[in-house]
Amino acid sequence: xxxxxxxxxxxxxxxxxxxxxxxxxxxxxxxxxxxxxxxxxxxxxxxxxxxxxxxxxxxxxxxxxxxxxxxxxxxxxxxxxxxxxxxxxxxxxxxxxxxxxxxxxxxxxxxxxx
Amino acid sequence: xxxxxxxxxxxxxxxxxxxxxxxxxxxxxxxxxxxxxxxxxxxxxxxxxxxxxxxxxxxxxxxxxxxxxxxxxxxxxxxxxxxxxxxxxxxxxxxxxxxxxxxxxxxxxxx
Numbered sequence: 001x002x003x004x005x006x007x008x009x010x011x012x013x014x015x016x017x018x019x020x021x022x023x024x025x026x027x028x029x030x031x032x033x034x035x036x037x038x039x040x041x042x043x044x045x046x047x048x049x050x051x052x053x054x055x056x057x058x059x060x061x062x063x064x065x066x067x068x069x070x071x072x073x074x075x076x077x078x079x080x081x082x083x084x085x086x087x088x089x090x091x092x093x094x095x096x097x098x099x100x101x102x103x104x105x106x107x108x109x110x111x112x113x114x
Numbered sequence: 115x116x117x118x119x120x121x122x123x124x125x126x127x128x129x130x131x132x133x134x135x136x137x138x139x140x141x142x143x144x145x146x147x148x149x150x151x152x153x154x155x156x157x158x159x160x161x162x163x164x165x166x167x168x169x170x171x172x173x174x175x176x177x178x179x180x181x182x183x184x185x186x187x188x189x190x191x192x193x194x195x196x197x198x199x200x201x202x203x204x205x206x207x208x209x210x211x212x213x214x215x216x217x218x219x220x221x222x223x224x225x
Contacts, residue, residue, distance in 0.1 A: 042202060042215040056212055091157055102148045105157040
């Protein structure tokens with residue numbers, strides 16, 4: 001079991017470009033969560049998805065950010081027209097339908113906007 | 115006021131010491147409690163998972179939850195330099211759904 005796979009590990013974008021972050025959950029996991037971590041801060045929830053559905057997007061900025069988890073393929077977090085304030089580490093976590101368990105995190109994508 | 119409060123430290127202890135890490139929270143609806151360890155530039159790693167109140171032990175780690183006081187703790191016995199990391203408490207209200215994290219406590223165990 002390869003764990004939660006995120007790519008790329010590092011992503012550099014110029015202001016105004018688009019950033020696409022990918023997350024492949026652990027085998028058998030159908031729940032995916034995205035979090036953002038700024039330097040010296042804890043993880044902030046962004047969005048919770050289950051296959052083809054957005055369950056909770058209460059942490060997503062209203063503009064420029066979107067997420068999907070298609071029936072086939074990885075979950076994608078998309079940031080349009082990036083700004084310097086988007087520079088952060090973005091982590092994906094996944095879980096199974098087993099309720100009595102924690103979430104497994106990936107190694108993250110570090111986005112730098114220049 | 116943040117929903118989950120955690121002293122960021124830093125905390126520095128000698129090897130072999132007992133470490134106590136704590137979080138307080140304000141939302142009484144939280145039912146599931148976790149502790150994660152995060153090494154520099156890595157993803158969080160689940161250490162302990164507890165449902166509702168009580169204690170849970172796993173090797174050198176003990177997690178305690180006191181829902182009446184809205185207070186959770188992680189104890190590390192016989193601490194090792196390899197325990198040096200940031201420790202994050204996290205909690206959620208329901209079986210699924212978002213985790214709310216504390217800020218994290220930076221721990222250094224020196225030989």
